[in-house]
Amino acid sequence: MDSTLTHQTENPNIKTEDDRTGMSVETLKRAFLDNLFYLQGIDRSQASLHDYYLALSYTVRDRLLHRFLKTVETYKKEQVKIVSYFSAEFLMGRHLGNNLLNLGLYDKMRQVVEDLGLDFDEIIEQEPDPGLGNGGLGRLAACFLDSLASLAMPAIGYGIRYEFGIFHQMIQDGWQVEIPDNWLRFDNPWELPRPDEAVTVKLGGHTEMSHDEYGRPKTVWIPARTILAVPYDTPVPGYQTNTVNPLRLWKAEASEAFNFEAFNAGHYDRAVEEKMDAETISKVLYPNDNTPAGRQLRLAQQYFFVAASLQDLIRIHLRNHANLDQFHEKVAIQLNDTHPAIAVAELMRLLVDNYHYNWDKAWDITQKTLAYTNHTLMPEALERWAVSLFSSLLPRHLEIIYEINYRFLQDVKTWFPQDDQLISNLSLIEEREEKLIRMANLACVGSHAINGVAALHSELLKKDTLKEFAKLWPEKFYNKTNGVTPRRWILLSNRELASLITEKIGDSWLKNLDEMRKIEAFIEDGDFRDRWREIKQQNKSNLAAYILKNCNIQVDPNSLFDVQVKRIHEYKRQHLAVLHIIALYNRIKKDPNIDILPRTFIFGGKAAPGYFIAKLIIKLINAVGEVVNKDPDVRGRLKVVFLPNFNVSLGQRIYPAADLSEQISTAGKEASGTGNMKFAMNGAMTIGTLDGANIEIREEAGPENFFLFGLTAEEVYTMKAKGYYPKEYYDRNEELRGVIDRISSGYFSYGNQDLFKPIIDPLLSHDPYMLLVDYQAYVNSQDEVSQAYRDQDKWTRMSILNAARMGKFSSDRTIREYCQEIWQVNPVTIDIKDYNPANLE
Template identity: 80%
Template sequence: MEKTDILETDSVSVNPVEAIKIQVEDDRTGMSLETLKRAFLDNLFYLQGIGQTEATLYDYYVALAYTVRDRLLHRFLKTLETYKKNQSKLVCYLSAEFLMGRHLGNNLINLGIYDKVRQTMEDLGIELDEILEQEPDPGLGNGGLGRLAACFLDSLASLEIPAIGYGIRYEFGIFHQKIQDGWQVEVPDNWLRFGNPWEIARPDDTVEIMLGGHTEFFHDERGYAKVVWIPDRTIIAIPHDTPVPGYNTNTVNPLRLWKAEASQDFDFDAFNAGHYDRAVAEKIDAETISKVLYPNDNTPAGRELRLAQQYFFVSASLQDLVRRHLQSNRSLDNFHEKFSIQLNDTHPAVAIAEFMRLLVDKYGYYWDTAWKITQKTFAYTNHTLMPEALERWSVSLFAKLLPRHLEIIYEINHRFLEDVRTWFPGDDELVSRLSLIEEGYHKQIRMAHLACVGSHAINGVAALHTELLKKDTLKDFAKLWPEKFYNKTNGVTPRRWILLSNPRLAKLIAEKIDNGWLKNLDELRKLEKFADDPDFCRRWREIKQENKRDLAAYILKHRGIEVDVNSLFDVQVKRIHEYKRQHLAVLHVISLYNHIKQNPNIDILPRTFIFGGKAAPGYFMAKLIIKLINSVAEVVNKDPDVRGRLKVVFLPNFSVSLGQRIYPAADLSEQISTAGKEASGTGNMKFAMNGALTIGTLDGANIEIRQEAGPENFFLFGLTAEQVYALKSDGYNPMHYYENNADLKAVIDRIANGYFSHGDRELFKPIVDSLLYEDQYMLLADYQAYIDCQEQVSQAYRDRENWTRMSILNAARMGKFSSDRTIWEYCKEIWDVKPVRIVLEPYHQPV
């Protein structure tokens, strides 16, 4: 029925409420197949000005994205309206990274219309899978930090928790990685080149951000000392909201990303004087702040830009929250009762100084009152155990860029250290260790210390990580405030990482235990009873093989390498870093290769080694490891003696969408970081949920994965964190292992003599020298244990039936690692936030 038919209907014979229901169901935001089809074609024609016969696949993607977004908006606006009306307490997640992945497929699933839209597209002769591939992967993150933030937003909305994410709308995300002659080459990732149909610009909520300048002291009418910050430049922050829907709920929370623009775009006088560059200089300078994710900080200009980025989104976000609060409240006295702000690592830690500035300088609060509100508002998540990774900023840079905040940080530090001296009289070393200022020739501000002092809660992201924080990295703060420390083991969302990534497996699971597991992952335990069911095990194996065939086809298309789908897919995909020890896996590859060269007829389990990940542009050793992987692949893959038993593949530009292809196809998950170095990991969880077995050290969340899966379903090797510490304390000598292990010596020598570098002995010398003379991450100490454990893997994989059983039990016991569980723990123990049900009219309920 058309709208005109409803308008012309006799009002006496048709119930007006029923007429409205019919109209809404039939309008452009209805969920029927016919309405979805009409909305899609309307968006194609009216928004893009193109007909179906001329449209490209990208045109189809944009039209479908707007069609789906239209169906989110009513829920989105109703969600915001409900929070405001109820004055609900909001979780505010501040993060420099949000690695969301492609939106379209995930939104279709969370709205419950994936199958309907697929059918709609088929009716129009269009393949939905081809449309999904057109969406650019928003690279607004570097790895686990941003991916965790994305999972948390999904869980917050799915659990109906009032929340908002705040970050930066980077014009260029993490670089696009290409491989040329085996080397990583960074190419700009202009993901916004053709716009972004998911975001909604909110220019009315624009705020001003001050930078540079100086401060001036004065006394107010009451005689109190006050400070005014006189900046030398002001930029504006324009918010862009992306709706983030929950699964099977009406909640749609906002992700608000800030774009930087100049307060004055164009200097007309400079232009008229012929100074054309100067006429737009301010605009260029301002927009640089939100231009690139993590600009290289090897230069003073790069460091200044990074700090400006952090302050930019923190100040904009806090001003936004204060504005929201004062719309419904007379003062900021109860701000902490309405907002709980989570600092995702130290990137947003300057928020503590900024909030104090707002409270004291702008809103006239006394210091002690402002400090109590601040501490009750903020909580801090630490993501690293490595001291060198704990963020520090030079005092001189703060003085140049944020002079008022430097004064505030010094005042915080002064008051804090006075308390410490009272609590621990005479302990000057403790005072020095706890100080927010690291003394030295170049004084530095310890941002982790600022976060600890200014927050009411501090949490690690895995059980071991939290214990090591308390015993080592933040031990002095744990001594002061043991009640502040919590563990919140990370989790990932099963909606994206099983349902969307592995639909075949999700369908099999639903057949056996229904769909309750998507909102309560502990339900997967019900699969345990099928671990010995021959038919279920056969189907489980078939699904894994189909996923491997899909990945093999992708590898052939994009890398030109043909891999055996019956081989063991041995996978390590994550950021490239020495502590993650991708080069330990390479040593294993070379060891197997050496055995084949010694005896070409040796019985070796066929394996396909798959690597992926990006190295930071300025991280030479990480980039050299990528070159080594590709150089080993070049030799091994072409050697006729290998006869296809070993294949090595490096998949460039690892991303969320590529991960969705890889995790379901993996047989073995490599989680081999040096014990005590990985905070948690989330890739390990994604692999395990999809039935991959783990080979790993007792590091990060590996420990808890092993506890949940059962030791018999986990391949454990290597030194413990305590053993690593003890061995280093005793004087670790890597050369001892090289000289006393013939297999290891042969592997290192083959690299050193130029076998994988066309005779060039210098190319990989930095890696060889690092291993033999320093070996900071204990590869040689763990080498033999790793090789022996890999042999156990080979023997286990030969028994396919038992391997399948282990795989099923592994996946069935991963309920703990849902981000829903993590978020519930935050809500109960740190945020004190409760769910809020979003109620729509009956005809707007999800279909």
């Protein structure tokens, strides 16, 4: 264990036997039972599994708190520069197991629980997944917080404490059904409410011109209402370090929760109307924005957490500084996509209106403080908000954005006086019948750094999506290829594999994933390969048992587990994988005795509630599975499973069990991907296009250990420019035609030929995501997968090499690059040897 990690029991001022947060088995056992009795008011005769989970969680949290408070105190005392990560999503996953690992208590706590005759794994399973994210964006934010703490970097995450997270997905008759994800129903033992640090957030109203005490003109925002933002802090510990950074999530409350006058007058609904209206803001992650009310709520959410977070940072700064002149030297704010881009206008408003800076000085501080991460190449995914919506909800910010735009475009006209099209493309305002504010443009103008999240993505940003800004400011653009934390995604998810690796090369790989390359030295060791294969097989058996219990589908752990789990979207091309399944099925129907490699196809992921085609793709997967799984001709050689409600904890079961990772997005559409990294770290082979981080994964693993197919991004662009006629591919490819015709015939829809027409018709008419042109290359590559898998020794070697060579894709590497090149922050040692949490002498 890292020598920098110290425990409170080393404090000479406190006797070990009296230390309520000691680390011995007996102290842990006493604390566990004390928390059950004294904190929850329950004795063992009445305790449920969830009661035990809470008692265990509080026991672990107690052991985090002195590190947490010492970390915050150290940052304040040393006046360090702090990274502030602004994100609408933080998909943290379950805290208990991860925190036990990071504290070095996992095995001890298992012993404590089992000594008491309880099932440790059952208790761990009681924790709900905090559904505070939709997918890769939120999970990336969680990995970054883990790495920041593990690298001892001073940081704080800021977001929203959604009462209802991303919906809970159920499958009924093959269709996705969304039900509320009430993850806070039974309380959250990991958070610390801080009502004394609440701030107010304005919304609506109008602006008026006034004068300050010196007679200078100033603008005053008169809001229609104010909302209280109450912070809840979740401690985020690093691995083998004393650093515990805060994740601060804001809950919306009414500034006046109860209108006593209205109540006394008999207007009972009006008495609590303000409370209900305010709490809506932090009620649910990503409300449907297909209606004007939904769009207003989304913008209100984004502004709410940004405004609260900036006030919080300014308050922290002014505790130690007389003014905000050096704010940017003490705070680095990273905007995780465009959701927090309103921070540009809000920081300007605070500096100009509240702290009376002149425009130029305020703009200098703003640009030097903010940096922007882009997560999409698709223009339609770049946020735009109607000017009319801003006018009604954020009238002062609309004025500021217009002023930013005027000054910016004046500069552009000076630099490029004849280029009207450039000026139009760069403008923060999109001039349509309904004028729109381009939030990505605002983020680019107001930040000192702009980065993509994979090498190809960053290049395509400069060449296409943000090319005008790259023309203006090439020095602003960086690449920061995403990464994931090996602590959760190997050590916690794949305990046996982690033990095998540590047995062979020590445990330093968990803090420096490049060390994993050392296991290549054992690739000729037959015993090592056998153990590697046995661990994978056990993980597959465990997942097979989970599938049987939750989906009532019997799958063969000896079959190839072919897995695609991620958000359901046309560009991710889950339906291309379905076409391949049907092709294999058609081969069997043509010749039931064909020699075909047994495969289990596993899908998982959620479709946005308003995204009809994505929901129809889920229905197609389940419809194909219903037929294939029951057909006697198949004889179990193919199985199709859709695992409902894919989330972090389910991912922890799936990634270690996968043989093949499907990363088959249309080239040029995926920004990076992070699931591809989690699969490869756990020894899965990848079949994929040259898209996102797949390119770098293939470079690291070696082309011979990657199943490549499909057009490149450049070829996709060229083919679309020339004119792409997908029907030609259908007409000349007999197997593809058979696949499409079987779907169109109603074979998978009880004779209903119309059900899947919204999927099939676009494929044959314009095929925007190039499935038909990539189809044959994909099927050929899958045939190569089958051939390779038959040689289990060769496959195991490839699996080992994939895992060994994924060091680049640790989020630790990504965070080091951010710290050095964009944020300019340094590690801070947290010394708790002489720290007494009770301040006792």
